[in-house]
Amino acid sequence: xxxxxxxxxxxxxxxxxxxxxxxxxxxxxxxxxxxxxxxxxxxxxxxxxxxxxxxxxxxxxxxxxxxxxxxxxxxxxxxxxxxxxxxxxxxxxxxxxxxxxxxxxxxxxxxxxxxxxxxxxxxxxxxxxxxxxxxxxxxxxxxxxxxxxxxxxxxxxxxxxxxxxxxxxxxxxxxxxxxxxxxxxxxxxxxxxxxxxxxxxxxxxxxxxxxxxxxxxxxxxxxxxxxxxxxxxxxxxxxxxxxxxxxxxxxxxxxxxxxxxxxxxxxxxxxxxxxxxxxxxxxxxxxxxxxxxxxxxxxxxxxxxxxxxxxxxxxxx
Ligand SMILES: NC(=O)c1ccc[n+]([C@@H]2O[C@H](COP(=O)([O-])OP(=O)(O)OC[C@H]3O[C@@H](n4cnc5c(N)ncnc54)[C@H](OP(=O)(O)O)[C@@H]3O)[C@@H](O)[C@H]2O)c1
Numbered sequence: 001x002x003x004x005x006x007x008x009x010x011x012x013x014x015x016x017x018x019x020x021x022x023x024x025x026x027x028x029x030x031x032x033x034x035x036x037x038x039x040x041x042x043x044x045x046x047x048x049x050x051x052x053x054x055x056x057x058x059x060x061x062x063x064x065x066x067x068x069x070x071x072x073x074x075x076x077x078x079x080x081x082x083x084x085x086x087x088x089x090x091x092x093x094x095x096x097x098x099x100x101x102x103x104x105x106x107x108x109x110x111x112x113x114x115x116x117x118x119x120x121x122x123x124x125x126x127x128x129x130x131x132x133x134x135x136x137x138x139x140x141x142x143x144x145x146x147x148x149x150x151x152x153x154x155x156x157x158x159x160x161x162x163x164x165x166x167x168x169x170x171x172x173x174x175x176x177x178x179x180x181x182x183x184x185x186x187x188x189x190x191x192x193x194x195x196x197x198x199x200x201x202x203x204x205x206x207x208x209x210x211x212x213x214x215x216x217x218x219x220x221x222x223x224x225x226x227x228x229x230x231x232x233x234x235x236x237x238x239x240x241x242x243x244x245x246x247x248x249x250x251x252x253x254x255x256x257x258x259x260x261x262x263x264x265x266x267x268x269x270x271x272x273x274x275x276x277x278x279x280x281x282x283x284x285x286x287x288x289x290x291x292x293x294x295x296x297x298x299x300x301x302x303x304x305x306x307x308x309x310x311x312x313x314x315x316x317x
Contacts, residue, residue, distance in 0.1 A: 006114070009057070009082070009141075011267065012285075013262055013285045014258065014269075014281050014284070015084065015268070016281070017058075017199065017271040019058075019059070019069055019270065020032045021063070021066070021070045022036070022062065022067045022070050024063040024251060026061055026063065026064060027066055028063065028067075028273075031204070031222040032222070032223055038074075038140065039109050041070055043265075043275055044275050044278060048272065049080065049081065051282055053281065054082050055082040055084060056075075057199075058227045068085060068107050069102055071107060072108040075107070075108065076108060083109055084143070085112050085151050086115070087117055087119040088099065088119065089117065089118065089125075090119065090121050091115060093126050096126065097138075100139070110138075111138050111140060113140045114142075114168055115133065116145045117130070119147075119312065122276060123158075124154070127154070131159070139193075141170065142159060142165070142166055142167055142168075143166070143167060143240050144166065144168075144169055146170075146171060148168065148183060148185070148314070149183050149185050149315045152188065168194060168195045168197060169195075170196075171196070171199065172310060172313055173186075173196075173199070173261065173264075173266060174200055174201050174261070175207065175238065175257060175297055175298065175301040176203055176301055177203075177308060179299070179315060179316040179317065180316050183316035185317050186265065186266065196265070197267045197268075197269050198267070198268045198269065201260075201261045202254055204223035204226070204227070205223060205227075207238075207242070207253065207254065208233065208252075208257075209242065210254075211227070211245060212232055212239065213229045216229050216232055217232075226308060226310075230257060231308070235306060238303075239253055241297060241300040242297065245289070251287060252280060254277075254284075255281075255287065256284075258270060259288070260289060260294060260297055264294075
């Protein structure tokens with residue numbers, strides 16, 4: 001059982017995500033239209049880890065094991081990687097320990113540094129299943145994802161009753177989707193020494209600056225459908241504002257979105273698919289946005305009228 005909190009661990013200011021890594025169901029192919037091979041991903045991983053980005057987020061459901069398998073290949077021979085993976089209630093009907101064992105076998109690891117309950121289906125049941133895994137050391141830190149404030153507090157209290165701690169919350173949080181902030185989850189995390197991880201900070205590429213109404217995301221993919229031409233047209237003015245602020249810092253719009261998520265006191269999880277994304281993240285980690293820039297960005301995001309959430313999410317309020 002770990003005695004130190006996740007806040008005391010030396011975690012990087014940005015985590016990297018691997019939903020795009022691998023093919024098959026619910027993979028980089030379906031969601032992003034990406035077809036990334038291990039040969040292309042290994043150099044991205046090495047570049048990141050060597051630059052100190054050692055926290056990697058995956059899930060058993062990403063490509064139904066494909067993402068974890070690639071991460072497992074990448075981490076071979078390294079002992080400096082902080083592994084974050086997930087159990088998805090409803091997809092995995094088996095006991096949590098069996099699912100964790102399969103994840104660890106794909107990852108080639110003995111324990112998960114952070115193990116997440118991916119959704120709030122039956123908080124009581126699944127949080128309780130974490131307890132023996134934490135006590136045995138197979139899970140170092142516990143996290144919950146897509147939980148609202150009441151569910152986060154419920155999970156924390158179940159662990160506390162056993163002398164354990166909820167270490168992290170992972171929810172969708174971007175300039176376009178601030179539901180966790182509005183619902184007080186980010187503040188609650190700050191007050192309770194719980195790390196808040198933001199996912200989809202770049203809205204799967206829609207806020208990267210690479211795509212627009214005239215250069216749209218691939219249709220037939222999750223991101224292409226969520227951010228079709230009509231939605232991308234509404235993002236024009238926001239992307240322009242991100243570009244202007246980025247120019248002043250000598251970075252691309254994507255880095256402005258990442259720096260914003262850090263400035264809001266969260267750890268962004270960025271889905272990297274190219275070596276240059278690692279360099280971009282490093283630049284974002286080094287830059288500081290002014291209060292004025294943050295206000296301009298948030299006002300421009302609000303003015304788009306785009307309020308977008310994943311099909312798997314519910315409102316946090
Ligand atoms: N807990 C949950 O329910 C949940 C849900 C969603 C995501 N997540 C986690 O959060 C991670 C991040 O989310 P995501 O991958 O869906 O989307 P994301 O991070 O918002 O966007 C990823 C896309 O942005 C582009 N990109 C990344 N870094 C960039 C950079 N520095 N500069 C320019 N463009 C950049 C890439 O587009 P191109 O490939 O087109 O270049 C990439 O595919 C996931 O991988 C996963 O680990 C968790």
